[in-house]
Amino acid sequence: MKTTEPPAPVPAESGTAVAKAGPPSGAAPRKAKEGGVLNAFSHGILIIWAIMVVMPLVWAVMTSFKSDGAIFGSPWALPDKLHFDNWARAWTDAHMSDYFLNTVLVVGGSLIGTLVLGSMAAYVLARFDFPGNRFIYYLFVGGMSFPVMLALVPLFYVVNNMGLLNTIHGLILVYIAYSLPFTVFFLTAFFRTLPASVAEAAFVDGASHTRTFFQIMLPMAKPGLISVGIFNFLGQWNQYMLPTVLNTDPDKHVLTQGLVQLAVSQGYKGDWSGLFAGLVMAMLPVLAAYIIFQRQVVQGLTAGALK
């Protein structure tokens, strides 16, 4: 994972088999001096951007350990001591623990629902011929490019009339519905790549379609499910617009809207350190998960665009 790793990441999903040009970098001794200036130049720019990416994050972590006075007095100074009380305040007084719990419930429910319903629909669309197949497929896929905000105005009243407004299960259902377009698009392509013979053999042996799907096809589709699962997990965990419209009860807030709420209320109270502790608290688990599962995350997030 460190600096000498050869840049041969994401195996491109494309069907065209091509020779990988993934060159081992920095492995062989660097003897040529030609192009040294250019090398220094490109390195310089790459380093500057890396600093620009990391600095705001480092600044946030530093600030979360400072007293309020130090935040305003000297924003870039190191904290005099680690004020862990900021974190404690954010976790309990500022309800970060509740927001975490709500987010885990909503994302847990909708992720499972998205994967189950998405793979069912995708399997049928990929493997069976029936009138309307193409129409339903494009109905799903079309949902990817439409501005969600347009649907949100009537959706608010649809959800309200069903008594699902400001409920966790209502939010779960909406998350699933809005995750289906990409999930169906991605998994349909994936199921098409799986060999048909296995399913046919199972069917000949007397397994029903349903059983074939759950016991044979779903396990075979595991790599695709992981990719699309990571994609949906991040999308749903980071979702802001849907809960802002459909989940206005402060007790039911998820992390993102809870933090925005906190920014407003802590602003009045002047508790900036507590707010930064909350921000960092929300950032760190995702960043940590990303660093650990780096390859899978990158694969999951870029897989769709490469198709």
Added chain:
Amino acid sequence: MQHGKYRFIVGFLALPLGLYALFVVWPFIQSIYYSFTDWTGLSPDFKMVGFDNYQRLWDDEIFWKSLQHSLLFAAVLPVVTLSLALFFAFMINVGGRRRKGGPVITGVRGSGFYKIVYFFPQVLSIAIVALLFAFAYNPDSGAINSLLRGIGLDGVQPLWLGDPSLALWCVMAVLVWSQVGFFVVLFSAGMASIPADLYEAALLDGAGRATTFFRITLPLLWDTVQSGWVYMGILALGAESFAVVQIMTTGPGGPDYSTTVMVLYVYQKAFRDGQAAYATTIGVALLLVTLAFAAVVMRLGRRERLEF
């Protein structure tokens, strides 16, 4: 495989399709219908008013402002983000070329490290990123101005988000910051699958780095660039721009609507002003802009598909 086929198909499709139709398709259709009514959203009574809302839209100065800002987002953000990402990806993957011995093209040292770091913002919620930068832009105690003071630029202390002519650019910079990494990784994957002998041939012909980029890398990567362009444009018109403008700018939408965008204006009309029907009208306009954008990019970017 005929036995029970249709029962199975219906059984498997009913739930996902039903949920999708109820929460996605149906509201879309409704919102187009509502744009021809005088529905407030507050009471269930409404009547058809024909094109009145569209007439009002035409005369609404704030709408034109929001449209202008959204178009600016859609024009500037994809170009800037994709150019930066292409440049970085090229440097990372092809930049470290040397002329004698070893492989013909190499990435710079530490390319894996750059890709990991650049991708950081992509896993964070845009809401959290927006909040973080709202504080970083703070004129008195924010990270940026105090950094400027730290390096001796005491005279340069912009108000950033507080300055109506600057605020919109500050917001766009945040979207660039958060998206570049994704495209660097995406383009890197594409560049890794370009055969090395093409580079070798270019090198033998004496091509420099710029020529190599414009004559080999870019054309072979064009499909990916194009879909990235559409993706980034949809993002700049949709949910992401809503989050950054709503969270970062005062108001939100800025003093005198100087930073409002279409998607925020829809939200405000529907859920702040109780004018649901008018909000859906703006939403329809947003839909048309989005579709037109995608069509223009596909059209501009059309060229012969290169096989390699």
